[in-house]
Amino acid sequence: MSREPKPTIVGGGIAGLTTALCLAPLPVRLLVRTPLGAEGSSLWAQGGIAAAVGPDDAPTRHAEDTIAVGGGLCDPAVVHRITAEAPWAVEQLAAWGVPFDRDAGGRLALGLEGGHGRRRIVHARGDATGQTIMETLVSRVLAEPAIEWIEGAEAIGLVEDEIGLCGVDCRIGEKRVRFPARAIVLATGGVGGLFEQTTNPVTARGQGLVLALAAGAELVDLEFIQYHPTALAIGRQPLPLISEAVRGEGACLVDERGERFAAGLPGAELASRDRVAHAIWQHREAGHQVFLDARRRPGQFFAERFPKIHAICRSYGLDPAVDLLPVTPAVHYHMGGIAVDGDGRSSLPGLWAVGEVASTGLHGANRLASNSLLEAVVCARAAAGSIRASGPFLPPRGKAPPGTGCEPHWGGLPAILSRCLGVVRDRESLERGLDQVGVAAGGSAGGAEAHLAWLWIRAALWREESRGAHYRSDRPETQASWARHLRQDRSQAFLPAAPTPV
Template identity: 50%
Template sequence: MTMDHLHGRPVIIGGGIAGLMTAFHLAPEPVVLISKTSLGDETSSTLAQGGIAASLGGDDSPDLHLADTLAAGDGLGDQTASRRVVEAAPQAIEHLARLGVAFDQAPDGTWLLGLEAAHSRRRIVHAGGDATGRELIRALVAAVRRTPSISVLEGVEVRSLFVEDGEIAGVLAVGEGDAITLSTGRVVLATGGVGSLFHHTTNPLGSFGQGLALAARAGAELADLEFVQFHPTALDGPRRPMPLVSEAVRGEGAVLVDEHGRRFLADTPAGELAPRDVVARGVWHQLGAGHRVFLDARQCLGPRFAERFPAIALLCREAGIDPAREPIPVRPAAHYHMGGVAVDTEGRSSLRGLWACGEVARTGLHGANRLASNSLVEAVTSASWVAASVAAASPSAHKRLKPAIVPPRPDASRIRPIASHALGIERDGQTLRAAAMMLAPIAASRDAASDPALVALMITVAALRRKESRGSHFRTDFPSRDTQPRSLRLTFDGAFEASAALSNLLPARIA
């Protein structure tokens, strides 16, 4: 199926905050926004309980926000890229408010600012207490739907990108069983993260890194893929994705305890508000030792819990827990990917005509470990820069796309056991090598598991290459940090060459 009237327009892939904001900023230029679900549904953006970090308090500044961001990034944060984001953050909050986002306010009308781990100041702006993502999506979907220059294709999934003469030529998608081809020289990936590669995740189950697979198979460079952040406090239960118990709860004074009520992080610097990788490993070790772990908010919030965190309170009640009277069972879960498509300050990838925005992009803001609530601010600020870059690029001439086989609908279920075992909170070379040898032939097969396998393979190869422990990447066989931190880049071919070196068998190159 073709849509001739849409040919030549920029195509944005993803219906979360990054995609919505990029489409909105491109107005009045006609664009196509493709979402595999209804706009805003099944996105990490909608599930985001935490807020947006911005230096809005009288005791705060962009310099302080930058210092906290770089400290959390553990030596791999890009200072130039990070400064650009933190300086734009306060204006981004004002812009969102003008679009209709109802941020929480203090009685005097100022923004109500919260505290989260590794922040030196209260600078987290929330909406609805713990429903920031849902409120942003509500306002942005409304803004996009009333913008006539944005053509929205919902229930459509992009399966591959057309590349001709070393640049983007179009997209191949599927909607309601029919193939859709769109000729375009400008594509923006805004497809989210990789959490559903893991059994325990707070991400939607479709978030296995499809944008990374699209970019890799098209020939773009990816960077820092080994850095997967595990949130320390997902609600421990059977529900998937796992409900998040926001870091803001710890910011209000909640503590982590074992089944005996022992606060096991009491001697850790900053305790429950230490960087996420530190807290996640602390919880992981307790679980590995056979303990259970709980987040106890009875003393700091008690009967005020439901007022301060209504969405979390509802999730707890649905699980049979009253957080005002009993501690909440928690465990770490895959939450955010610091790595992604390697992009410059305008969101341009190494492949002409391909941009990336939001979690799928590696901008350098997060380094080896994302500072809490910096993800939403990255999406909303970067979207304007990406849109400006896309708008400034010369539209390519309409090309007749060659017929292509439509890849099957991706399914990560076969990959989860491998990724969960090898790519978790603690890793080691032997397990990583075994995983790479299992993943490579699946990634080369081009069946339903091949794209998830490719993403997991590239993360595995990156984790093997980083022979140190830094940020969210912890190698039990290399527990120390290198003195010269460096970012690692990887391509599709590089991943297969690395896996071939392990097995002395090169899987077939899949175009």
């Protein structure tokens, strides 16, 4: 374990590993809580990576689809840049060795997912895209001498001296270790583990947000949490995901009477995720059971096209070609996060964020399916370029105080957040949740996680409208005057944010 100052990445999912590979041959340190490739949502990505590479497609179409589902809060410049770089992202991953699925003619096989007007989802080993990409990236990282990877290192605080950020404090077993760094990249993934029903690993507890908040960085659009409509309702955490690509291959939503209750949505079962999740939520509230019916399509083809999902269903005694699959919406993705520019730079000098922990402006109020792996790869390269240009990386000055950041997890939080930040919210439940976390944030029980939760709920209260993934039953309309972002930091003041350019 070296103690020299060098760019330091926290997190070993697709965002962290790609940033490290793009920074090499610059010496770089990678801190990961588990063995490399053992934890993170990246491993579980099923659908694939969106890129306009088909003969009938173009990046501008991909950009239009992204903006169409983003609820008026996408940053068009960011969207155009990332969708334009999507073919590069696929080429780069393929050049690193990812064996993307191809047709008989050697062309990339393209899947279809909700909100996409074209087949443009590139996948690998059927629905094992995330695992396949991660295996490739891990082997590249292990072979790259410029990357020092440290496993079992959990970042618990960012450290500052008189110049600025100067290191990361980690817990490694029983020990606390400080790693000097003037350029720090948070790539810690999502937040689903803070909710009672999620498709994320339960360890995804927004630690990067907590670290950034404690250090003074700005967070943005926290209220936008995407619920995936079709998690397998098996009553234990995390809920296995039934990818949207299954609906892309013809599966439909039915209730216990066999009625296709979502058929009237624009795009039917392939409407945007917020709409499908809302339709399922409403139908369940009305007392119905909800199932995914894949018996006719993809039918017998299911096991071949979706081998992982098929194996999961079989492990619960369900055969998708024969049985209806019980489904429910579950927390899947956080559109909000650490506010960053197109190069992954946060508001705090020396701090970058890449992947799900960051909010670049690509997704707006609602993420288009399979745009997150894409965002992670494209933004990793941009962040690496900006970090390279930011040196020299000076050693810390004097004896910096202990870093501020994560504290022990608060077990009470998932119940509170799930009650007030569900598919459908209202003022009453949000105010109740705010009171509950406010008490905890002031005491020792909730600590830093409660502080984050307080800002989160306050953002959902502040947005007195419905937009994208944020649906308020007491404010069901979208209001033009709310077409703006909400930035917050540890000062607990609302920060000025310009209306978004749509």
